[in-house]
Amino acid sequence: MTSTIEAPRSPYTRSAKKRGLNWEKWGWIYMRVSGVVLIVLIFGHLFVNLMVGEGVSALNFAFVAGKLASPFWQTWDVLMLWLALIHGGNGMRTLVNDYATSRISRGILKGAILLSVVALIVLGTLVVYTFDACPAGSPADLLPALCSTL
Amino acid sequence: MPQTAGTLDSQQKTTSRRPAGTLYRGNTGMWSWVLHRITGVAIFFFLLVHILDTALVRLSPEAYNAVISQYQTPIMGLGEVALVGAIVFHAFNGLRIILIDFWNAKYQRVLFYVVIGLWVVTMLGFVPRHLINVFSH
Numbered sequence: 001m002t003s004t005i006e007a008p009r010s011p012y013t014r015s016a017k018k019r020g021l022n023w024e025k026w027g028w029i030y031m032r033v034s035g036v037v038l039i040v041l042i043f044g045h046l047f048v049n050l051m052v053g054e055g056v057s058a059l060n061f062a063f064v065a066g067k068l069a070s071p072f073w074q075t076w077d078v079l080m081l082w083l084a085l086i087h088g089g090n091g092m093r094t095l096v097n098d099y100a101t102s103r104i105s106r107g108i109l110k111g112a113i114l115l116s117v118v119a120l121i122v123l124g125t126l127v128v129y130t131f132d133a134c135p136a137g138s139p140a141d142l143l144p145a146l147c148s149t150l
Numbered sequence: 151m152p153q154t155a156g157t158l159d160s161q162q163k164t165t166s167r168r169p170a171g172t173l174y175r176g177n178t179g180m181w182s183w184v185l186h187r188i189t190g191v192a193i194f195f196f197l198l199v200h201i202l203d204t205a206l207v208r209l210s211p212e213a214y215n216a217v218i219s220q221y222q223t224p225i226m227g228l229g230e231v232a233l234v235g236a237i238v239f240h241a242f243n244g245l246r247i248i249l250i251d252f253w254n255a256k257y258q259r260v261l262f263y264v265v266i267g268l269w270v271v272t273m274l275g276f277v278p279r280h281l282i283n284v285f286s287h
Contacts, residue, residue, distance in 0.1 A: 032251070035244045042237060051276065055283035056230060057222050061211035064218075068207065081201065088194035095187065120201045127208045135210065142211040 027090055034083045041080045065133040066144035074128050081124040089117035178262040186243050189236035196233055227284030231277055238272045239265070 048067075050056055067073040092113045100106040134147035206214040220226060242265040250258050 032244075032248050035241075036248070039241045039245070043241070046234060046237070046276075050230070050234070050280055050283075054287065055280055056227065057283050057287035059218050059221065061207060061214045061218075064204070064207050064214070065211075084197055085201075088190070088197055091190045092194055095191065116198060120198060123205055124201050127205045131208055138211050142215065 031087060031090060034087045038080070038083050038087060041076060041083070044076070045080060061142055062144040065131075066146060068128060068131050069133040069144065069146060078125055078128050081128075082121060085117045085121050085124075089113050178259050182243055182246070182262050182265070185239060186247070189240040192236050193233070193240060222284065222287065224284060227281065230284075231273075231280060234276055234280070235269075235273060238276075239269050242268050242272075 049059060068077070093110055096106055096109045096113070100109055134143055140148065203214075203217050206217055221230070243262075246258070246261040246265050249261060
């Protein structure tokens, strides 16, 4: 079998057909911009959920429902969901491109990444915006304080 | 291919010198890159699980409480230390990558030690408080 190896350090040329929107460049920019925003969102998320009060031992439905009842935390969590999943999915795509050697395994792995990212973005967004903080018929001691004032 | 002592010597010489024109081969440049990939993969898989468990709030308070109580056990508490450690490293090293790309690559080694320093300080702030929350309840 013969194969041609390009001269090392030959400049990267883009064919005329591929000119137009440079997806790899925008992906590269996306990783940096979303990364900076995610630092604020995730550090805030970790601080409020793990550092304030009794931290992880205070987490339960009442705590989460109390947060998700406010538009502020809804926006926070949905932004975090979209930015983090696309950031993580694009990072995993980079690893697959680097380490998966055959075309078929790359296709399967990147398909699986795309599928899980899309499915979880849809699921998470639906959960946040169709969520009921005070579901009927649930014991009152499991619900956030705002339910008793309704 | 047999190697004479002479060629091995020159080989060692070239690899012991700092390779020109690369940030990512050898030493801090390479190890920060390796750690960035490992922590990134770990965070990605946690994210998948974490969205699924949080989605249980839509199902019932009982279902969510049953699963979230698993996060409050001592073993998972230690797992959360590892998770936060991975996130904090990935965050600070991500900022280091942005500074290398947009500011000046010649400070990458210094910036790696800044990342490690900030990581230690952040973890000193987080770990004791978190472990008290985990083990005193």
